[in-house]
Every structure is written in structure tokens, then in C-alpha cells.
Amino acid sequence: xxxxxxxxxxxxxxxxxxxxxxxxxxxxxxxxxxxxxxxxxxxxxxxxxxxxxxxxxxxxxxxxxxxxxxxxxxxxxxxxxxxxxxxxxxxxxxxxxxxxxxxxxxxxxxxxxxxxxxxxxxxxxxxxxxxxxxxxxxxxxxxxxxxxxxxxxxxxxxxxxxxxxxxxxxxxxxxxxxxxxxxxxxxxxxxxxxxxxxxxxxxxxxxxxxxxxxxxxxxxxxxxxxxxxxxxxxxxxxxxxxxxxxxxxxxxxxxxxxxxxxxxxxxxxxxxxxxxxxxxxxxxxxxxxxxxxxxxxxxxxxxxxxxxxxxxxxxxxxxxxxxxxxxxxxxxxxxxxxxxxxxxxxxxxxxxxxxxxxxxxxxxxxxxxxxxxxxxxxxxxxxxxxxxxxxxxxxxxxxxxxxxxxxxxxxxxxxxxxxxxxxxxxxxxxxxxxxxxxxxxxxxxxxxxxxxxxxxxxxxxxxxxxxxxxxxxxxxxxxxxxxxxxxxxxxxxxxxxxxxxxxxxxxxxxxxxxxxxxxxxxxxxxxxxxxxxxxxxxxxxxxxxxxxxxxxxxxxxxxxxxxxxxxxxxxxxxx
Numbered sequence: 001x002x003x004x005x006x007x008x009x010x011x012x013x014x015x016x017x018x019x020x021x022x023x024x025x026x027x028x029x030x031x032x033x034x035x036x037x038x039x040x041x042x043x044x045x046x047x048x049x050x051x052x053x054x055x056x057x058x059x060x061x062x063x064x065x066x067x068x069x070x071x072x073x074x075x076x077x078x079x080x081x082x083x084x085x086x087x088x089x090x091x092x093x094x095x096x097x098x099x100x101x102x103x104x105x106x107x108x109x110x111x112x113x114x115x116x117x118x119x120x121x122x123x124x125x126x127x128x129x130x131x132x133x134x135x136x137x138x139x140x141x142x143x144x145x146x147x148x149x150x151x152x153x154x155x156x157x158x159x160x161x162x163x164x165x166x167x168x169x170x171x172x173x174x175x176x177x178x179x180x181x182x183x184x185x186x187x188x189x190x191x192x193x194x195x196x197x198x199x200x201x202x203x204x205x206x207x208x209x210x211x212x213x214x215x216x217x218x219x220x221x222x223x224x225x226x227x228x229x230x231x232x233x234x235x236x237x238x239x240x241x242x243x244x245x246x247x248x249x250x251x252x253x254x255x256x257x258x259x260x261x262x263x264x265x266x267x268x269x270x271x272x273x274x275x276x277x278x279x280x281x282x283x284x285x286x287x288x289x290x291x292x293x294x295x296x297x298x299x300x301x302x303x304x305x306x307x308x309x310x311x312x313x314x315x316x317x318x319x320x321x322x323x324x325x326x327x328x329x330x331x332x333x334x335x336x337x338x339x340x341x342x343x344x345x346x347x348x349x350x351x352x353x354x355x356x357x358x359x360x361x362x363x364x365x366x367x368x369x370x371x372x373x374x375x376x377x378x379x380x381x382x383x384x385x386x387x388x389x390x391x392x393x394x395x396x397x398x399x400x401x402x403x404x405x406x407x408x409x410x411x412x413x414x415x416x417x418x419x420x421x422x423x424x425x426x427x428x429x430x431x432x433x434x435x436x437x438x439x440x441x442x443x444x445x446x447x448x449x450x451x452x453x454x455x456x457x458x459x460x461x462x463x464x465x466x467x468x469x470x471x472x473x474x475x476x477x478x479x480x481x482x483x484x485x486x487x488x489x490x491x492x493x494x495x496x497x498x499x500x501x502x503x504x505x506x507x508x509x510x511x512x513x514x515x516x517x518x519x520x521x522x523x524x525x526x527x528x529x530x531x532x533x534x535x536x537x538x539x540x541x542x543x544x545x546x547x548x549x550x551x552x553x554x555x556x557x558x559x560x561x562x563x564x565x566x567x568x569x570x571x572x573x574x575x
Contacts, residue, residue, distance in 0.1 A: 035449070039099060042122050045095055048088050049129040055081045056136035060143055072262050085137045092130045099123045105179070153219070153230070159212055160238045163205050167245045174198045175248055181259035181320070181343050185267055188260040195256055199249055209242045255323050262316040266350050269309035273357045276302045280364040289379045292372045303365055310358055371448060378444040381437045385458045388434030388467055395427045396469045400528075403476055404539030406520075406547050410487035417480040424473050431466045432463050438462065468530050477530050483522065483551075486516045493561055510562040517555040524548050 006014065011024050020026020059081075099122055106508060178195065216235045291490070321471035324343050403420065406412030438459050490513050524544050527535035538544065 038095075041091070041095055042126070045088070045126065046129065047090050048083050049092060049133055052081055052083055052085060052088055052135055053129075053132055056133075056140045057210065060139045066449055067150050081140075083137060085133065085140065089130065089133055092126055092133065096123065096126045096130065099126065115203055125262060125493055128229065140228065145363065149219070152215075156215055156219070157234060157554075160234050163208055163212065163238060164241045166205055166407075167202075167241050171198075171202055171245055172248075174201070175252060178252060179343075180323075181255065181341075181346075183346055184258065184262045184265065188256060188263050191210050192256045192260065194251055195249075198478065201254070202249060202257060206242060206246070209238060212238060233523075250373055251323075253325075255320075258316070258323055259319045260312070262347065263314050264348075265309065266354065269306065269354055270357075271314055272302065273354070276361050277364070277401060278304060278355075280301070280368055285549065289376050292376050292379070297374050299365055299368060303362065306358055306361065310354055313351060313354055320347055374448055378441055378448065381441045381444065382458065385434050385437035385441065385462070386431050387461050388437065389458060390463065391430050391471060392427060392434065392465045393470050395423070395430065396465060398467065399423070399472050399476065400536050400538055403452050404543040404547065406479060406483040406551070407487065408550060410484055410491055413480055413483045413487055413574045417477070420473070420476055420480060427469055427473070431462065431469075434458075458524075464532075468536075471530060471533045472536070475523075479523055479538075481521070482516060482520045486513065486520055487554070489513045489516060492556050493558055510558060512556060513558050517551055517558075521548050 002013070008024055011020060012026075015024075015026070016028040017028075019028055021030050023030050090485050100304075175198065178190060178191070178198070180187075182191050212243060215236065216231055216238075220231050220235075279299070321344060323342055324347075403423070405416060407416050410523060489509065493509060526539075527537045
């Protein structure tokens with residue numbers, strides 16, 4: 001080459017004007033600053049894309065080779081490229097678009113011109129770099145996706161193991177120490193409260209289980225074939241542990257609820273037995289038979305309620321025993337024989353104690369029932385004895401008021417006397433019946449260890465009325481017997497034939513009739529005097545007057561007969 005020194009106006013001798021810029025008298029459209037900017041952009045893109053390609057190749061090749069965990073950890077430290085691949089790709093696309101244009105954006109006149117040679121050579125280089133970047137970036141995205149999925153899987157696996165380890169560790173230990181059922185309502189409630197605290201702790205881990213299960217389900221729906229087996233195994237392991245623990249919690253809750261119901265029924269039954277026992281221990285003194293019947297009915301109702309309560313306790317107890325017998329399946333290898341034996345002994349002891357208390361109450365109810373029945377008999381005897389006194393009083397009243405006739409002749413008087421004896425027999429039976437009833441009240445009072453409230457008054461009344469009846473009856477018998485003697489003698493005199501005057505030679509018969517008649521008339525006017533000094537008359541004054549009139553008429557007939565018999569003796573031949 002030979003260097004030629006020329007002035008600016010002589011350049012056209014050596015260089016075409018179309019290849020010279022306006023500064024040198026040519027027509028070439030050229031903006032050096034625009035070219036320089038484009039060149040700087042090209043060089044920066046080339047540098048960044050080359051560096052990015054190396055980084056992406058390192059990341060992608062390391063993932064493809066399946067390097068060991070230690071190397072993966074070291075690569076993970078520089079896992080993100082130094083520059084953003086999206087930004088580099090966008091810069092490259094913008095640069096390629098500028099290079100492919102036919103004009104420069106920064107030219108002043110907007111005149112079309114042809115690119116420089118270096119710009120033409122830069123286009124395929126940029127295109128090649130973009131293609132490589134897209135390829136490596138696509139692989140990088142896949143690697144990131146795989147590593148993100150692996151990371152997510154590892155995180156899920158870690159959380160799953162946390163849940164499993166806690167449920168099989170502290171969670172199971174909490175349940176392993178809870179085997180009692182309590183010996184009362186309060187104790188069972190305390191155990192339930194403790195169990196609720198345990199359930200509250202488990203619920204937090206169960207919430208994690210639900211979240212993990214949803215994540216695993218999402219991965220299963222979008223996961224690769226090689227991950228399905230591992231995900232399903234994790235899901236199955238997590239589900240088995242959680243369901244087993246949840247079942248154990250539910251079993252424990254059901255057991256405590258059954259124990260609480262058992263103790264509640266036992267407490268109610270104990271209160272019923274206490275109430276029944278208290279009722280049986282109080283000595284009652286009912287006023288009448290109706291009160292006794294009401295008391296017996298109340299006792300029967302309480303005893304029936306106790307029977308139902310004991311039956312319910314047995315059902316609850318047997319159900320609780322059945323649940324305890326199934327408790328060994330949740331023992332995780334722990335020997336729960338001692339704990340179960342304590343629970344079983346407690347349940348059986350409560351049921352046996354309630355049975356014994358109920359049996360004692362039944363025995364006392366039987367004694368009280370017998371006592372009540374005896375009191376019913378006592379009241380009945382006293383009532384019937386009082387009724388016997390009333391009947392005897394009525395018989396006495398009837399004897400005084402209605403048994404006043406003495407008969408019109410001897411035959412009728414004898415009939416009245418016979419009826420009176422039967423009447424006395426009725427009164428005697430009534431009196432004996434009353435005496436027997438009062439004797440029965442004495443025996444019942446001795447058996448009941450109580451004093452009779454009414455027989456003490458009834459017996460003197462019965463004896464007093466009976467005494468009055470016997471005195472009145474004796475007076476009635478005496479009057480009837482006198483009337484029989486009077487009528488018999490009078491009728492004998494009046495019925496003798498007048499043609500046999502020798503039969504009446506003795507006038508003593510007439511005198512006897514008159515004497516008996518006067519005596520009978522005198523008794524009709526005399527009252528019956530009782531031991532207490534009281535007096536009673538038979539019938540009304542008119543009744544007595546009627547009976548006396550009839551006797552007087554018969555005495556007149558006897559007197560007339562006497563006069564007729566005496567008249568022949570007084571008549572002489574001289575007269």
C-alpha cells in the first residue's frame with residue numbers, strides 16, 4: 001500500500017462520492033454516533049449472551065448429568081444467572097430488528113442507505129446467539145421447573161414427616177397416657193377437658209394434613225410419571241397416620257362420653273335410692289286409709305323408678321365395658337391390662353353397689369308395705385268397731401221406740417217374746433263383732449308399736465251401749481213375760497164355761513189376775529234406769545196409754561166375770 005496525501009476537495013479523485021460523507025464532499029448518509037451506539041449495544045449483547053450461555057449450559061448440563069447432592073448444593077448457590085435471560089433476549093430481538101431495518105433511526109434527512117459491512121455481518125451472529133439463548137433458556141426453564149417441583153416435593157415430604165413424627169411421637173404419647181374413665185362425673189368431666197386440649201393440639205396438625213393433602217393432590221394431577229409413586233406413598237403414609245390418630249381420638253372421646261353418661265345415671269340412681277331410703281327411714285302416721293294408699297302408691301312409683309334407673313345403669317355399664325374391651329387395639333403395644341382392670345372393677349363395683357342398695361330398699365319397702373297394710377286393717381277395724389257401736393245404738397233406739405206392744409192375747413205376746421229374743425241375738429252378734437274388732441285393733445297396735453287412737457274411746461262406748469241394751473232388753477223381757485202370764489190367766493178365766501161354777505170356787509185366781517194386771521200397769525209407767533242415772537221410757541206416752549188401756553179392758557172383763565160368778569151365790573130362795 002502507498003500512502004497518498006491529498007486535500008479534502010481532491011478525495012473524489014480516489015474515492016467515489018457515494019462513499020464519502022458530506023463532510024468530505026460526498027453523498028454517503030452516515031451517522032457516526034448512531035453507528036457507535038449500535039456497536040456498543042451489539043458488543044454488550046454479545047458479551048452478556050455469551051456469558052449467559054455459559055452459565056445456562058453449566059446449570060443445564062449439571063442437571064442433566066444427575067450430579068450428586070453435594071454438587072447440587074454448590075450449584076444451587078449460583079443457581080440464578082448473573083443477568084436476566086428475558087432482558088438479554090429482549091435486547092437481542094431489539095438489536096436484530098434494528099439491524100434488519102433499511103434506515104437508521106437517528107439519520108437527519110431520513111434518506112435511505114445501505115448498512116455497513118460489519119452491520120451485515122452482525123445480523124447472523126445476533127440471530128445465532130438468539131437461537132442458542134432460546135434453546136438454553138428453554139432448557140433452563142425446564143430445569144427450574146423440575147427443580148422447583150423437586151423442591152416442593154422435598155418440602156412436602158419434610159412437612160409430611162413432621163406431621164407423621166409428631167402424631168406418632170408426642171401425639172401418640174399423649175393418648176398413651178390417657179386410659180382412665182374417672183370415678184365420678186367431676187372426674188370424667190376433667191378427663192374430657194384434658195382430652196379436648198389434646199384434640200386442640202391435634203387439630204392444628206390435622207389442618208396441616210388437609211393442606212398437604214391438597215398440595216399432593218394438585219401434584220398428582222400435574223405430576224410426572226416418576227413422581228406419582230413417591231407422591232402416592234407420601235399421601236398414603238400421611239393418611240394412614242392421621243386417620244389412625246383421628247380414630248383413636250374419636251374412640252377416646254366416645255369412651256369418655258360413655259363414662260360420663262354412666263356416672264350421670266349412677267348419680268341419679270344414687271339420689272333416687274337416697275330419697276327412697278330417707279322416705280322409708282321416716283316413721284309415718286297416716287291419718288286414714290286414703291293417706292296410706294297414697295303413700296303406698298308413692299312408694300311403688302319410686303321403686304319402679306329405681307328399677308328403671310338400675311336397668312339403665314346396667315345398659316350403660318355394659319356398653320362401657322364393651323368399649324373398654326376394645327381399647328386394647330389402640331394400645332400401640334402397651335399393656336393396658338392393669339388400667340382396664342381398674343376401670344372394669346370400678347364399673348362392676350358401682351353396679352353391684354347399686355344392686356345391693358336397691359335390694360335393701362326393696363326389703364324395706366316390703367316391710368313398709370306390710371306395715372301400711374296392717375295400718376289399713378287397723379283403721380278398718382276401728383272404723384267397723386265404731387260402726388258396730390252405731391248399730392248397737394240403733395238397735396237400742398229401736399228397742400225403746402218401736403218395741404212397745406205387749407200383745408192382745410197370750411199367743412201374740414209369746415210371738416213378740418220370741419221376736420225379741422231374736423232381736424237380742426242380733427244385738428249380741430253386733431256386740432261380739434265389735435268386741436272382736438277392738439281386740440284385733442289391740443293386736444295390730446302391738447304389732448305396729450303404736451297406741452290406738454280410737455279403740456280407747458270405742459270400747460267404753462260399746463260396753464256402755466251394750467249395758468244399756470241389756471238393761472232395756474231385760475225390762476222388755478220382764479214386761480212380755482208378765483203380759484204372757486196376765487193374758488194366759490185372764491183368757492183361762494174368760495174361756496171357762498159358766499155351767500161349771502165349781503171351777504171358780506177359789507176366787508184366788510181372779511185376785512191373781514188383778515194383781516198381775518195392776519203390776520203390769522205399774523211397770524208401764526216406770527222408766528228404764530241406766531247405771532249412769534239416766535232414764536228412758538219405752539215408746540211415746542200414747543203408745544203406753546194404748547197398751548195400758550188394752551190391759552184395763554181385759555181386767556174389766558175378768559172383773560165382770562167374777563161378778564157373774566158371785567151373783568148366784570148371793571141369790572137365796574127367800575129372795
